Amino acid sequence: MNSLRRELSVQEILDGFKNKDRNILSRAISLIESEAEKDQKKAEEVLSHFLSFDGKSNRIGITGVPGAGKSTFINQYGEMLCQSGKQVAVLTIDPSSTISGGSILGDKTRMNDLSQNSGAYIRPSPSLGYLGGVAARTRETILLCEAFGFDTVIIESVGVGQSEHELSTMVDAYVMLALSGSGDDLQGIKRGILESADLIIFHKADGDNKNRAKLASQEMASALQILRKEPVPICLVSSTERTGFGTFEDTLNDWLKQQTDNGKFKARRLQQKIIWLEKAIEQKILYQFRSDKVTQAKLQNIKDEVLREKTHPLQVLKLI
Ligand SMILES: Nc1nc2c(ncn2[C@@H]2O[C@H](COP(=O)(O)OP(=O)(O)O)[C@@H](O)[C@H]2O)c(=O)[nH]1
Ligand SMILES: [Mg+2]
Secondary structure (H helix, E strand, O other): OOOOOOOOOHHHHHHHHHOOOHHHHHHHHHHHHOOOHHHHHHHHHHHHHOHHHOOOOEEEEEEOOOOOOHHHHHHHHHHHHHHOOOOEEEEEEEOOOOOOOHHHHHHHHHOHHHHOOOOEEEEEEEOOOHHHOOOOOHHHHHHHHHHHOOOEEEEEOOOOOOHHHHHHOOOOEEEEEEOOOOOOOHHHOOHHHHHHOOEEEEOOOOOOHHHHHHHHHHHHHHHHHHHOOOOOOEEEOEOOOOEOHHHHHHHHHHHHHHHHHOOHHHHHHHHHHHHHHHHHHHHHHHHHHHHOHHHHHHHHHHHHHHHOOOOOHHHHHOOO
16 A cells, blocks of 8 residues: 555654654644545544644634635735744635635645645644534544644635535634725625734735725724724734735734733634534534444435425424
8 A cells, every 4th residue: 555545543643743754744634624434533532642732823813705815925924924933834725626626726836835834734624524514623633633733723714605604603803805986885885894804914015905904993993882892903914015914913912912911712612612512522423423324224215205295394304
């Protein structure tokens, strides 16, 4: 068997983490994303060795519509963090493709500088696949990155749909990239995100767009005063001109410090652990249901009966 394909033992994974072997990290992430029963058992064992690392990083979620410049922003911001000596992991959740599919390549290209930086690690996660969930294993992937020693984990969202809310339940700071002057100002931004974003960046604040971004940010600030109890910091950034990053970093750090001082940081993380617990139980039950051959055979029979109009889906529920 090809040595790359050879299965790793739990011990080899633990050793690989100690030796900072990124190839082993990638394979450990693939292991926890795998649906195969033997992989799931091993994944649980691996994770059980790493629980003490849970929460060791700053977890930052970046959201915004497709094209808002999330990948480009992360490329620049990640570089800046690496320059200050940080170890940065970037997880991108891709909506449509599997790992070998199309748009991830796009993201990787946008993060070309960062992907060549020895302090950074970029990992695309398919959002389809594991039990059909939305990057169902992102929390566990974050934990692996923390055990590996990354001090910042940045997660780029898909920018659409249900994953938006999910992402906000696994990060310390949920940062929204907004665009001005392209119809994507206040009206274009989903209310749910406005209600949950911790920081807002008006992105692409460059060229002709600079003044528009300034105006839009003022408009946004007044709207947020009505929507939110506490002030939400707003920054202007251009990733192509590399401006605004210093201010963003200071603003983020001030905000994180404030959250830590007033106890909200800790409370949020605890609440997120409860969500993690619930998700882990849901995933396990669903997995057991789907992998049990007898149950699946029965289900197939029922589906056949429904197709032949012999029974109604709701009638079947009585049997469970
Ligand atoms: N003018 C300008 N364009 C940008 C900036 N950041 C990204 N872009 C462009 O916006 C497009 C989408 O960027 P991308 O990072 O792929 O967006 P994502 O879909 O949110 O990840 C690309 O063509 C980028 O070159 C910026 O700060 N200013
Ligand atoms: Mg992207």
